[in-house]
Every structure is written in C-alpha cells, then in structure tokens.
Amino acid sequence: MTQTQVILDQVVLIKVDATIYGARKKLNKEDLVLADGSKLPPEDLASLGSKRLLDPDRLSVFNRLKKEAERICLRVGTRFLGGFIVPVAAAAQVTVELDRIAQDFALAKAEFLDGYDAAVQDWMVKHPEFAGIIEKAIDSVALVATRLAFDYLVVSVALPEQMPIQEVERLESKIGSLSEQMFHEIAVDANLLVEQSLLGKEQVTRNALRPIKRIRDKLDGLSFLDHRVAPVVATIDDLLGKIPNRGSIEGSLLQEILATAMLLADPDKTRRHGEGLLATQVPAIETDADVVLGVDDIEETINPEESEPSLPAYSTSVINETTENDPDFTDLFDGIFDDEIEAELATDDWAFDVLLDQHQSDLETSHGAEEDHDSNHATEPATVTAGDDEDADDSDQDYWF
Numbered sequence: 001m002t003q004t005q006v007i008l009d010q011v012v013l014i015k016v017d018a019t020i021y022g023a024r025k026k027l028n029k030e031d032l033v034l035a036d037g038s039k040l041p042p043e044d045l046a047s048l049g050s051k052r053l054l055d056p057d058r059l060s061v062f063n064r065l066k067k068e069a070e071r072i073c074l075r076v077g078t079r080f081l082g083g084f085i086v087p088v089a090a091a092a093q094v095t096v097e098l099d100r101i102a103q104d105f106a107l108a109k110a111e112f113l114d115g116y117d118a119a120v121q122d123w124m125v126k127h128p129e130f131a132g133i134i135e136k137a138i139d140s141v142a143l144v145a146t147r148l149a150f151d152y153l154v155v156s157v158a159l160p161e162q163m164p165i166q167e168v169e170r171l172e173s174k175i176g177s178l179s180e181q182m183f184h185e186i187a188v189d190a191n192l193l194v195e196q197s198l199l200g201k202e203q204v205t206r207n208a209l210r211p212i213k214r215i216r217d218k219l220d221g222l223s224f225l226d227h228r229v230a231p232v233v234a235t236i237d238d239l240l241g242k243i244p245n246r247g248s249i250e251g252s253l254l255q256e257i258l259a260t261a262m263l264l265a266d267p268d269k270t271r272r273h274g275e276g277l278l279a280t281q282v283p284a285i286e287t288d289a290d291v292v293l294g295v296d297d298i299e300e301t302i303n304p305e306e307s308e309p310s311l312p313a314y315s316t317s318v319i320n321e322t323t324e325n326d327p328d329f330t331d332l333f334d335g336i337f338d339d340e341i342e343a344e345l346a347t348d349d350w351a352f353d354v355l356l357d358q359h360q361s362d363l364e365t366s367h368g369a370e371e372d373h374d375s376n377h378a379t380e381p382a383t384v385t386a387g388d389d390e391d392a393d394d395s396d397q398d399y400w401f
Helices: 003-008 056-076 088-114 116-126 128-136 141-146 165-176 178-198 206-221 229-240 251-264 267-281 295-301 316-325 350-376 388-393
Strands: 011-019 024-026 050-052 078-080 083-087 149-155
Touching: 003 165, 011 056, 011 088, 050 128, 056 083, 056 088, 056 149, 056 206, 078 178, 083 088, 088 116, 088 141, 088 149, 116 128, 116 141, 165 178, 178 206, 178 251, 178 267, 206 229, 206 251, 229 251, 229 267, 251 267
Parallel strands: none
Antiparallel strands: 011 083, 011 149, 024 050, 078 083
C-alpha cells in the first residue's frame, strides 16, 4: 500500500456548499446621469461595476455562518481540492456542528425572505435619487429563495484501480502538499495569537492560550500527514503542562509561551524543529564496518544495566547539544522573529534561549531530585511495576479551554 493510500484511508473530504444571494445587478449606462459633454469609456476599457439592491448588512448573517462552517472544518482539518480533509475520527464531531450551522442558516433565510420587500423599500428610501434604477432591478422573493442555500457533503477519497500513471502522480503530489498546507494554516493561527494576545503584554490570562490548545489538537489529529508533527505536539504539551490552574501568566513562562508561538508562526522553523527533535531520538551507532544499526539492533547491543538514564524524548537541552555538532540544524531557531518585532526582542536567538533556559532548569531540578532519592534509598530494593508512570501521565489534562 502506498503512503498516499495510507493517508487517504485515515481522512474524509468535506465539501461545504454555501450559496449567498449577492443583491447586486450590473450597472448600465442608462442608470447614470452624465453632465453635458461627459463621455463614458468603452466597455473593452472599463467596466461600470454593479449596483446594490438592498443594505448589505442584511446579508451579513449568511456570510458569518459560512465562515463559521469553514472554521469548524479547519479546526481539525486542512484545505484540499476546494474542501477540507478531516480525520475520520473527527468527522462525526464536524458534521454535528455543520448540522447546527445548516439549521441557523435556514432560520436566517426564512427571516430574510419575510422582510425582503421591506428591506428593498428601505433601501430606495435611503437613496431616493436612484430609486428608479433600484426598482427596475429588483428580484422576486421566489428567485432570491433559490440563491440562499447551505449544505455539505462528506466523501471518501481513494486511488482508482485503473488510472494513468500521470494522474496517479498528480494526485500523490496533491496529497504530499497536505502537510505544507497544514503547517501554513498553523502559522496563520499562531501569528494571530502573537499579534493580538502576546506581543507587548506583561501578563495574560489562561484564555489567551486557547489558540495554542487548538493548534495542538489540530496537529495531533493530522500527525499522520508528516512525521515531524509528533515532537512538535510533545513540545506544546510540555508547555501546556506548566500553565497554572489559576491566576495570570507572566514572567519567564509568558516568555516561553511567546517563543513557542513565534516558532509555530514560521512553517519552515516548525518543520525543522520537529526534524531536529526526531534526529536526537535514535542516535546513529557505527560498527567497525561503518554500518549504522537500526533501532532493533541498538536495543540488542546496549546492556540495559550499563546504560545511563536517558533524557526526555523531546528535551530542548538535547536539541542544543545536537545543533552544536550537526550543521543541518545549526540555524534551527535563527530568524524566528521578523522585522516588525525586532524592537521588542533583542536578538534572533531570544526564543531559543528562553526555551533552552526553561528546559535546562527543569532538567537540573529533576537531576537533583534523582540524586536525593538515590542517596536516601541506596540500600532499599525498589519494585517497579510496568505501566505505573504511564497511567499517571495519560490522565486527561484539564486545559480549561
């Protein structure tokens, strides 16, 4: 089975079909009153545009509902072929929300049609000098009813059994670009968070972190699109785990939040961050024959009793050590801040320093605690039950979002 088919088996395509009446008609020459000697340009040079038939604010509810439907799909999915690729596991949740949007749209439509004639009359009263050209272009209520509709469709996507190789490659190329689109959408959300809620703030409330939680959930749900996503999710989880249950967020923790958001706001840096973290998980071990062992071979070669305690899988201190020796990741955090915020932050490496200092502090605290524990219980045998720590770690985190 190809990687493309593996991805397609885990997603559905949701197409949102929202038709909204424009309440516009083409502006004709006879609609204009020209001064003596005035001349309109020919049609191949300039267009007259359109005229409004009623107050556009009366149609804003339909545009709002359409955008809300798109946000619901983007919360867990990403754009694809004019619709939204959504994980199969999240499809039911999305359709429930879209059903609610459809009901709200139907109610708004009925209300609009009931007041359509009055809305047109109000518009002509507001523009009495042009009431004539408005009245000539008015559409019937029956026609307007056909121009207001909301629906959606959920379909599965699969590779046909009989398909020219060129078409297969074209579809695979589209599927391969899904991760790029996902990282771009994440960057847009993270940039909005930085600009609207974090920059220039000395403290924030926990509500300001809702976008980060949404970003984390979206990445987690679409992690099968790119192998670099999982360590990025782990980085966000580590950050969210430090958020206090009550009170404002400030100081070094706020700086770490800002640094993480700035990282997520750059798609390239986010991908390289995940790639760098993955590179530290399975170090290459060379034999005398210069053969690099796989994970299974490494596990068999190393004696568990002689191995040193390992660092956390996504420790930032490990990133620092690796980036100093690996030229592929020396600029992992370079340029994390753009020109618009250079006045607020001293150097391009500030975000890296914040994350590094915070993780280094956590590691030192953890290491000190381990030494105290070992000295107090050196003579006492310890019984370890497999799964105890996992049960504690797997408990649901209340993120209050």
